[in-house]
Amino acid sequence: MNWIKVERSEDAWESSQNILFTSHELANKLKSQTILKFGQKELPILVKELPSIQESDRANFYQPAIIQLSEEMIDELLIQTSATYQLEYSETTIKIGPVIGLLLGDQHYYYHHRRLKELTDAMGIYEKVGGLFIAFRYCSIDWEEKCIFGHYYNDVTKRWEYGKLPIPTVVYRRGFNKRNNFVNEYKDEFQWQVFNDVRFDKWEMYCQLKDNEKLNPFLPKTELLTVDSCLAILERHPKVILKPKSLSRGRGITIITLKSPGTFEIDDYRYYNDFTIAESQFEEYLQEGKYLNNEYIIQPFLNLANIDGSPWDIRVVMQKNGENQWICNGIECRLAPTGKMITNISNGGRALHLKEALELAFGKEVDSDRISKDIHAISMEFCKMMDLTGYHFAEFGLDLALDTHQHYWFIEANVRPTFKGFKVLDEQIYKQICYEPILYSTSIAGFSWGGNDDTNK
Structure with a gap:
């Protein structure tokens, strides 16, 4: 691979022309007339040797x-000269x-170096790939100038710094908003490759999976929430769970239990309230609680395996590697806090190794x-199966669970998984999870990486 550094030319007599100056050896390898590309930017150029530029083996x-x-x-071209590039x-x-884009959500705090810790961790592999990594939001794109006002990783300062930057050739999607389709709408114009380009909500995902013969046995029965569907499921199952179609990380969940004929116990995890209502109040409760307006799904509450009375589930991180193959880069178990039903680490859940969780739940003979x-x-x-949808996916955080009979359940699939538990359990696994999309991005952008046999630092 060819490593290069871009410097500003001091050769004023030809500064009005688009000249690329380099060493004698490299100039002989490059054509005298050609096109120079950087991200979505390009210029017609001439290549000339400059005796003052010393030769380099370009492999370091x-x-x-x-x-x-x-x-x-x-x-x-909007080149950042602090970076080391491949040629x-x-x-x-x-x-x-x-030139890789990292598309984030619209939260204002993403525009601060301290809030980009996970992306900074991913840059631990920078010396393997080099290049320009751009953290940006939808609103930071200038469509007329075809540029981005966002943050780029400066490997010299080890910080994300603000700048005017080129449109990338590959976009690793790490956030979604109301304009979810813009990356697809501009694919032809910008010729960028976007992975994790769509996010199915919980109902859409269920509809994708239910016809798969291998996966269907692991799916909880799922319906769109209406007053009638909720009451009908409660007749068959004394406990149900309501989930918002579009939220993740355990947000918006409510558990309803039939305590006695005509009486329901409500555990509302939106506000951490629990109370009892009569069946006559049920429809009004769903309306006032905005469950129907926000489009929830309803499922029977699963009798999951527990550890000391607390439920736990399994997070599996699946990622495509640089050879475009799906691999499992990590499995962690998440134990709900005492007295709680939500296992997410962001809600106070505790990370466990799989073997540890299985033995605590089922005994050492498991x-x-x-x-x-x-x-x-x-x-x-x-x-x-998701590859067959025609969309470009390269990363999933899958939530699975075991019930008390060791039956597997498929709970959820996330295209923007978080990795907090892995960082606690195993630093090397956490690093590999952070690094894999960077290697994949580099590969589909048409570049290679050094030291393929050892991506961990």
């Missing part, structure tokens, strides 16, 4: 070859990169190897 991140461009060219070339084109293999098989089947 820390001793890259030097290319010089005029200040006007650097500004036109790929053909008979007609020179590409500098990779066949943890078999269960681990089953979890891998279920997760891989899900990923293969």
Whole structure:
């Protein structure tokens, strides 16, 4: 691979032309007339050697070859000279990169270095890939100038810094908003590849999975919430769970239990309230609680395996590697806090290793190897099925669970998973989970990475 560093040219006599200056050896490898590409930006250029630029083997991140461009060219291409890049070339084109976009949500706090900790952790592999990594939001795109006003990772300062940046060639989607489809609408114009490009809500995901013969046995019976559907399910199951179609991390959940004929106990995790209502008040409660307006689903409450009376579930991180293959990069179990039913780490859940959770729940005779293999098989089947949808996915956080009879249940699939529990359980696994999308992004952008056999630092 060819490592390069871009410098501003001091050669004023040809500064009005688009000249790429470099060493004698590299200039001989590049055509004298060609196109220079950086992200979605490109310029027609001439390549010339400059005797003052020393030769380099170009194979070392820390001793890259030097290319010089005029200040006007650097500004036109929006190149950040603090970065170390890879260089790929053909008979007609020179590409500098990779230029990767990290699409975030609209929360204002993403525009601060301290709030980009997870992305900073992912940059621990920067010396393997180099390039320009851009953290941006929908509202930071200037469609007329075809640029982004966002943050880029500066490997010199180890910080995310603000700048005017090029439109990337690959976008790793880490956030969603009301304008979820804009990345797809502009795919042809910008020719960018976007992975995790759509997010199915819980009902859409159920509809995708229910016809799969291998996965259907693991799906809880799911219906859209109406007053009638809720009462009908409560006739068959004394306890049900209401989930908002579009929220994750346990937000918005309510559990309803039939305590006695005509009486319901409500555990509202939106406000951490629990109370009892009569059946005559039920429809009014659903209306005033905005369950019907917000489009909830309803499922029977599963009698999950527990540890000391608290339920737990299983988070599986599935990611595509640089060879475009699905791999399982991590399995963690999440134990709900005492007296709570929600297992998410963000709600106070505790992370456990799979074998530890299985033994605490079922005893030391449990066949943890078999269960681990089953979890891998279920997760891989899900990923293969999602590839058939025609959308571009490369990362899922799958939530599975075991009930008291060791039956598997598929709870949820997230295209924006969080990894807090893994960071507590195993730092190396956490790093690999952070690094994998960076390697995948680099690969589909048309660049390689160094040290493929060892991505952990």
